[in-house]
Amino acid sequence: MSAFAPRPVPVSLIGLGGVGKAILSQLLSPPLNSRFNLILIANSRQSISLPLPGGQITPTNYLPILEQHGTPLDIQSILSLLSPSETSGAGIFIDSTGSDLIPSIYPQILGMGINIVTPNKKGTSSALSLYNDIKSKTYPNTPTLYYGESTVGAGLPILSSLKDLVETGDEIYKIEGVFSGTLSYIFNEFSKVEGGDVKFSEVVKVAKDKGYTEPDPRDDLSGTDVARKLTILSRLIPTSPALPEGYASVPTESLVPQVLSNASTKEEYLERLAEGDEYFDKVREEARKEGKVVRYVGVIDLKEGKVECKLGKYPTDHAFATALKGSDNIISFTTKRYSARPLIIQGAGAGADVTAMGVTSDLLKIHERLTTRF
Amino acid sequence: MSAFAPRPVPVSLIGLGGVGKAILSQLLSPPLNSRFNLILIANSRQSISLPLPGGQITPTNYLPILEQHGTPLDIQSILSLLSPSETSGAGIFIDSTGSDLIPSIYPQILGMGINIVTPNKKGTSSALSLYNDIKSKTYPNTPTLYYGESTVGAGLPILSSLKDLVETGDEIYKIEGVFSGTLSYIFNEFSKVEGGDVKFSEVVKVAKDKGYTEPDPRDDLSGTDVARKLTILSRLIPTSPALPEGYASVPTESLVPQVLSNASTKEEYLERLAEGDEYFDKVREEARKEGKVVRYVGVIDLKEGKVECKLGKYPTDHAFATALKGSDNIISFTTKRYSARPLIIQGAGAGADVTAMGVTSDLLKIHERLTTRF
Numbered sequence: 001m002s003a004f005a006p007r008p009v010p011v012s013l014i015g016l017g018g019v020g021k022a023i024l025s026q027l028l029s030p031p032l033n034s035r036f037n038l039i040l041i042a043n044s045r046q047s048i049s050l051p052l053p054g055g056q057i058t059p060t061n062y063l064p065i066l067e068q069h070g071t072p073l074d075i076q077s078i079l080s081l082l083s084p085s086e087t088s089g090a091g092i093f094i095d096s097t098g099s100d101l102i103p104s105i106y107p108q109i110l111g112m113g114i115n116i117v118t119p120n121k122k123g124t125s126s127a128l129s130l131y132n133d134i135k136s137k138t139y140p141n142t143p144t145l146y147y148g149e150s151t152v153g154a155g156l157p158i159l160s161s162l163k164d165l166v167e168t169g170d171e172i173y174k175i176e177g178v179f180s181g182t183l184s185y186i187f188n189e190f191s192k193v194e195g196g197d198v199k200f201s202e203v204v205k206v207a208k209d210k211g212y213t214e215p216d217p218r219d220d221l222s223g224t225d226v227a228r229k230l231t232i233l234s235r236l237i238p239t240s241p242a243l244p245e246g247y248a249s250v251p252t253e254s255l256v257p258q259v260l261s262n263a264s265t266k267e268e269y270l271e272r273l274a275e276g277d278e279y280f281d282k283v284r285e286e287a288r289k290e291g292k293v294v295r296y297v298g299v300i301d302l303k304e305g306k307v308e309c310k311l312g313k314y315p316t317d318h319a320f321a322t323a324l325k326g327s328d329n330i331i332s333f334t335t336k337r338y339s340a341r342p343l344i345i346q347g348a349g350a351g352a353d354v355t356a357m358g359v360t361s362d363l364l365k366i367h368e369r370l371t372t373r374f
Numbered sequence: 375m376s377a378f379a380p381r382p383v384p385v386s387l388i389g390l391g392g393v394g395k396a397i398l399s400q401l402l403s404p405p406l407n408s409r410f411n412l413i414l415i416a417n418s419r420q421s422i423s424l425p426l427p428g429g430q431i432t433p434t435n436y437l438p439i440l441e442q443h444g445t446p447l448d449i450q451s452i453l454s455l456l457s458p459s460e461t462s463g464a465g466i467f468i469d470s471t472g473s474d475l476i477p478s479i480y481p482q483i484l485g486m487g488i489n490i491v492t493p494n495k496k497g498t499s500s501a502l503s504l505y506n507d508i509k510s511k512t513y514p515n516t517p518t519l520y521y522g523e524s525t526v527g528a529g530l531p532i533l534s535s536l537k538d539l540v541e542t543g544d545e546i547y548k549i550e551g552v553f554s555g556t557l558s559y560i561f562n563e564f565s566k567v568e569g570g571d572v573k574f575s576e577v578v579k580v581a582k583d584k585g586y587t588e589p590d591p592r593d594d595l596s597g598t599d600v601a602r603k604l605t606i607l608s609r610l611i612p613t614s615p616a617l618p619e620g621y622a623s624v625p626t627e628s629l630v631p632q633v634l635s636n637a638s639t640k641e642e643y644l645e646r647l648a649e650g651d652e653y654f655d656k657v658r659e660e661a662r663k664e665g666k667v668v669r670y671v672g673v674i675d676l677k678e679g680k681v682e683c684k685l686g687k688y689p690t691d692h693a694f695a696t697a698l699k700g701s702d703n704i705i706s707f708t709t710k711r712y713s714a715r716p717l718i719i720q721g722a723g724a725g726a727d728v729t730a731m732g733v734t735s736d737l738l739k740i741h742e743r744l745t746t747r748f
Contacts (some may be wrong), residue, residue, distance in 0.1 A: 004515060006514075026543055030543070032541075032543065140380075143378055143745065155711065156717065157531045157538070160531065160534070164531070164735035167405060167738050168731045168735050168738065169403055169406065322691070326715055337728050338721055338728070340700060341699055341702055342721065343530065343720070343721035343722075344719070345717075346718040346719075347718060348712060351711075356542075360542040361542050364542065365739075368513060369743040
């Protein structure tokens with residue numbers, strides 16, 4: 001038998017923030033480095049084609065190299081750099097930016113036969129027209145692949161599990177979960193099974209100091225990130241509501257209370273944070289009277305035809321109360337097959353390493369697809 | 375753009391017990407039926423090639439058709455029936471038997487370029503020589519695929535998650551779980567967080583009456599099934615102990631107590647079951663004094679270099695005590711990336727429909743691989 005040695009799959013990586021750096025590091029290390037061939041890296045300003053004429057890229061030297069030898073980046077240059085004629089074959093494009101702009105050219109990139117892997121939620125959680133455009137240009141409608149496992153739950157197998165359920169003919173009844181690591185931490189601290197009277201404003205401040213929140217905590221507390229994740233999940237279910245405007249079509253309870261909605265700057269909001277405490281004290285007290293805790297959840301209820309992000313109350317022996325810890329995500333799928341008890345997946349749902357892992361495991365799946373034959 | 379319409383992938387299915395029937399039913403229904411072309415079905419006695427000259431196979435008519443028109447089955451006939459020259463192209467072979475014999479010819483089948491999907495644990499949990507033979511004939515060593523997602527946890531994404539962790543360069547510290555639905559049920563009933571004094575023999579009898587156990591409950595209580603699952607998981611981890619004899623190399627605590635080990639028949643064992651109660655009462659009481667419950671677990675501890683099946687004691691706020699319910703499986707992965715808190719997957723880990731789903735989701739992954747191109 002002749003030895004089977006598929007040639008490495010060409011990969012381009014745009015976006016070199018925390019997650020992008022972790023992807024780069026995993027791609028340049030065993031066992032991944034033998035399966036992929038990095039042909040382009042770029043941050044938001046500059047790009048460089050690889051291999052370098054006189055050296056190797058490493059997770060520590062890429063930045064000065066990019067600054068010295070890179071060429072300025074714009075949308076048009078991305079498209080021409082990725083063109084299969086330039087890269088000796090269609091490979092994989094990784095969008096590790098948080099940009100709105102790059103997802104808008106996914107259909108063009110896919111149309112060139114280039115596969116896409118991304119942790120960027122914007123492409124599949126925005127307008128339905130863009131989503132449909134991406135869908136029409138990917139498997140099973142074309143032989144080109146789009147994978148975004150890390151857009152929900154980082155490295156946790158959330159999207160792949162939902163796809164498996166749907167595509168093998170199961171019927172989804174309900175998906176319910178704590179999808180935000182930040183909001184998981186905040187409510188696990190604020191509303192504990194064993195009680196406690198810590199103020200909401202204090203928990204938010206601690207979360208901010210620990211680096212668990214966005215620079216402006218309102219970006220987490222708005223619920224938008226959760227609404228984007230629900231949109232992505234919901235669109236994988238054929239019987240789900242249409243959500244024409246994506247995340248903006250999902251009814252989303254904001255955790256910026258009425259009394260603070262007029263804070264014009266982040267600084268003013270943070271300074272006045274305690275003004276919201278009365279509201280949250282009341283919410284917690286109401287739950288406590290029912291023997292429950294408060295959690296910020298995303299719910300897709302197919303029987304009710306509803307997709308929503310809201311504060312929910314859960315009994316103290318519910319998995320969202322007892323099993324959920326720290327800043328973990330927890331997601332439960334109730335289906336025809338998993339009807340007596342749901343399928344539950346739990347673990348860290350944010351962080352550079354686990355998000356990068358969601359990306360690199362998608363890369364490996366594409367590698368396997370591209371190097372095996374019918 | 376021309377329409378992309380990959381031809382259906384040819385599939386052969388051997389084994390038509392509970393799981394085999396559920397696979398057949400999923401394969402013949404949307405959305406799977408458009409992607410696969412069933413070319414052969416067989417039970418332990420007879421096989422029949424498809425399509426039938428004068429009709430369609432359905433989940434309800436296959437048995438009389440097989441009995442009337444089938445040809446007797448033996449190993450040699452399987453090999454010649456599967457030969458790609460007979461089936462107009464290498465497709466997928468599903469082994470849904472519990473046989474030892476069929477796994478012994480996996481290397482020959484893979485050698486013909488035929489991909490294998492199976493819920494049969496025997497191939498990958500027996501002697502290391504067979505395992506290595508299977509491995510050397512599959513991706514990434516050849517372009518042929520072997521998938522056995524449903525051999526551990528049925529439809530739960532256990533093996534795929536472990537593969538993702540290992541192949542993206544994470545370091546596995548420990549895998550710990552309740553891997554048997556039967557033993558999950560028995561200990562969830564016998565050793566509850568809230569206490570209770572039900573006898574072990576009574577719980578086993580109820581489990582048997584509900585159909586949760588094998589006809590001879592000792593087949594569950596021996597721990598062998600758990601040892602097989604641990605072997606399969608362990609072999610995916612490069613730093614794991616070698617287990618030359620497969621499951622037989624795993625130290626496995628039997629739940630057939632000393633005093634009952636001389637029962638010669640199933641009937642005698644069941645009749646004398648209560649003689650073991652004193653032993654289990656003591657085990658439960660000891661745990662209770664430490665504020666713990668008893669669970670039958672499989673553990674792969676890479677730091678200690680140990681793989682074992684045993685009765686473990688867990689605090690009442692541990693996920694194995696509070697979150698685990700009914701006959702669910704629960705598996706936790708502690709790794710370098712998931713070190714603060716483990717990645718946890720929980721849900722029904724047995725039953726025909728969810729096991730069949732593990733098989734059909736593997737089929738879909740192969741379909742995607744076989745119909746996309748580099």
